[in-house]
Amino acid sequence: MIVHSESMSLIAQNILRNPSVMMFVLIVAIPVVLMSVFGLVRDLRKQESKRVDDRLMGRTARKDQRSDEDIRKSLVKKSALAEAGGGFLKSFGSFRPIDNLQKACFQADLDWNAARLVLRLSIASGGVILVLLLVDVSILRAMIVGLPILLGPIMYIRWQRKRRLHALVEQLPEVFDAIVAALRAGQSLPSAIGVVSEQLPEPSRTEFGMVYYEQNLGVRMEDALGHMRDRLDQMDVNFFVTAVQIQKSAGGDLAEVLEKIGGIIRDRIKLFGQVKVLTAEGRMSGAVLLVLPPFMLLVMMVINPTYADKLLQNDLGHKMLIGAGVMELLGWAMIRKIITIEV
Numbered sequence: 001m002i003v004h005s006e007s008m009s010l011i012a013q014n015i016l017r018n019p020s021v022m023m024f025v026l027i028v029a030i031p032v033v034l035m036s037v038f039g040l041v042r043d044l045r046k047q048e049s050k051r052v053d054d055r056l057m058g059r060t061a062r063k064d065q066r067s068d069e070d071i072r073k074s075l076v077k078k079s080a081l082a083e084a085g086g087g088f089l090k091s092f093g094s095f096r097p098i099d100n101l102q103k104a105c106f107q108a109d110l111d112w113n114a115a116r117l118v119l120r121l122s123i124a125s126g127g128v129i130l131v132l133l134l135v136d137v138s139i140l141r142a143m144i145v146g147l148p149i150l151l152g153p154i155m156y157i158r159w160q161r162k163r164r165l166h167a168l169v170e171q172l173p174e175v176f177d178a179i180v181a182a183l184r185a186g187q188s189l190p191s192a193i194g195v196v197s198e199q200l201p202e203p204s205r206t207e208f209g210m211v212y213y214e215q216n217l218g219v220r221m222e223d224a225l226g227h228m229r230d231r232l233d234q235m236d237v238n239f240f241v242t243a244v245q246i247q248k249s250a251g252g253d254l255a256e257v258l259e260k261i262g263g264i265i266r267d268r269i270k271l272f273g274q275v276k277v278l279t280a281e282g283r284m285s286g287a288v289l290l291v292l293p294p295f296m297l298l299v300m301m302v303i304n305p306t307y308a309d310k311l312l313q314n315d316l317g318h319k320m321l322i323g324a325g326v327m328e329l330l331g332w333a334m335i336r337k338i339i340t341i342e343v
Contacts, residue, residue: 092119101157106231108160109206117153125150140312140321164203165234170269171204172236176262183255189244190215207232222248236265279339286335293328 092098093115102114129146133139175196182192190212197209207228214224222245229241239261247254300308311317 090115101154103231103233104157104161107233108157108164109203110157110160112157121150121153138312140318165232168203168207168232169234169236169265171200172240173262173266173269175200175204175208176240176258176265180255180259180262183258189254190221236268239265275341279341282335282339286332286339289335290328290332293324 093102093113098114098118101118105112105114125146128149129139129142132142132145137145178196178200179189179192182195183189187195193208193215194212197205197212200208211221211224211228214227215221219227225241225244229237240258243254243257243261246252247257297308297311301312311321
């Protein structure tokens with residue numbers, strides 16, 4: 001093991017001292033950095049130019065709202081992303097985890113191709129781990145540095161999805177109130193949905209705006225609402241879509257039905273808030289149990305590396321870390337199962 005580490009260290013030192021290798025790195029790295037900076041400056045200039053054009057054309061909107069043109073572009077992008085990529089990307093994207101990640105991107109309102117994202121992150125993460133191994137870093141430390149490159153963006157997508165869907169559910173009673181008011185004023189359902197897309201904030205503005213523009217392009221209202229139901233996969237949205245479909249086929253007072261559904265959703269939101277308060281202690285305990293051991297290991301690696309190396313530099317320590325990680329994840333899963341209450 002020591003001989004292998006010394007040989008890897010000598011190889012890494014020879015590579016770093018080789019002028020040809022360093023010249024190649026400079027030739028590749030400098031254009032990549034310049035292209036990244038140029039792309040960032042170009043995007044910023046485009047955003048500033050768009051704001052100036054909007055002011056000149058009188059298209060003013062709140063900073064946190066998207067314009068009608070942005071909503072139409074988002075609808076086109078989501079349709080294109082679902083079919084993007086060649087044969088390999090389509091095959092890779094057909095796997096259930098990648099397909100679920102693509103759906104999470106749509107729910108988070110991120111115009112990302114999940115298959116291409118996972119491939120690029122995997123290459124970047126594997127490259128970082130490989131470079132660290134070449135410079136004689138232990139495999140455990142290399143994975144600690146490399147795996148967040150792969151998992152970080154995926155965790156961000158999940159967090160953004162949860163945050164946006166929660167905001168949407170919170171806005172649904174106001175959405176139904178606006179639709180009910182428009183229907184009782186004599187407007188049709190498509191016009192009422194158009195009112196929602198114009199007057200309500202994000203994310204209701206974007207989601208119902210996509211429904212409105214779909215039916216303007218010739219899609220049946222029931223199908224456009226079905227696309228929103230499949231895209232969001234939320235029970236409260238299913239109530240609304242089912243009510244509209246039943247009203248279209250059997251008739252009835254849609255305004256009264258939506259008014260009652262809005263009341264039910266308000267009661268569910270209130271009950272969910274109470275459950276969240278009652279389970280706050282359990283959620284905090286789970287977070288502390290999950291974060292504290294890795295944090296203490298990082299602290300020991302900084303203040304007393306010799307003590308931490310007893311776990312990181314021998315096989316028994318590796319087995320103990322793996323066992324501790326598995327038990328920690330099991331404990332976190334059990335706490336999460338206890339505190340998760342369906343409302």
